[in-house]
Each structure stands twice: as structure tokens, then as C-alpha cells.
Amino acid sequence: MKSPIYSKAKLPGYNESWRAVLDANEGYLFPDTYLIPRDANVDMVVALMRDNFTKKYDSVKDSKTTALSDAQTIILASIIEREAMFQEDRPLVASVFVNRLNIGMALGSDPTVMYALGYQTDTKTWWKKDLTADDLLVNSPYNTRKNPGLPPGPIANPGCRQFRQL
Secondary structure, eight states, X not given: XXXXXXXXXXXXXXXXXXXXXXXXXXXXXXXXXXXXXXXXXXXXXXXXXXXXXXXXXHHHGGGOOSOOOHHHHHHHHHHHHHHOSSGGGHHHHHHHHHHHHHTTOBOOOHHHHHHHHOOBTTTTBSSOSSOOTTGGGOOOTTOTTTSBSOOSSOSSOOOHHHHHTO
């Protein structure tokens, strides 16, 4: 379902065989600035980013206020990462989502629908800008407009600020 958004032109060291490894680690690659050797392979890059993610997550996970598991926290934080544009909005969005989870309600998050729709070849972007009524009906476990609870996996790589909201 996922289409590559990277290309050799945009990322000279990128190899299409990396796609499966990157997809398998989605949500657990910490968005940061890295010094990566030119001869690094995908496993080295992923290990570097996952190690950083683990350190950042471990440093804040004891401040969580919900009973969510680590995996659930990461999934929800990834949704908050895409849903809330401004840092000051993240605690509010997190509160709404946790309340909805607690009562078994669908989260109703547009970014999960965008994720389910996948790469948009016409606009060359992963995140479709203007969702249509038909888009909101997409049949996917990632569609939190239709399905209550959390999707099966993260939709983005969250920063550690989102963890503190949960």
C-alpha cells in the first residue's frame, strides 16, 4: 500500500530496498538531526534512530498519566504529532483522544485517514490536503473516523513532547 516518497534524486544514498525496513520501523525512528557516515546502510541508520528514540522515550515514559501500554502510547503520540500543528494544542488534542478511547469512541482523526489513503501521486505528497466525504469512508484499520480505538500501528514518528501529554 505504501508508495515511496523518497527517490535517488532527493536522497542520493537511498535504495528502494530500504522501504520495507523503514515501514517496519515507522513510529520508532526519532525525528532528529544525525551525523550519518556516507557508507551507512539502512540497518545502521535505523539502529541509530531507534536507539535515540528509545533513550528519549525512556526519559519521559514514567511521566505518562494514562494506563496505555508503550505501544499504544507510541501509536497515539504519532497521531497527535500529525493532528496538532502547534505545541500548545497537543495537550488538548491528547486529552480529547484519551477521553474518546476511555469511552470506546472513534478518535475521528483526519491524519489517520490520510495515512490510510497513502501516497498521493497527483500532488506528490503523503498527506492528502483536502479530504472528501468518500475519503472518510476508506476501508482501513487506520481509519479512525470509522473504527473506534487505536489503529494497528503508528502513522508517523512522534517527538517525545507528545509522550508527556499521555
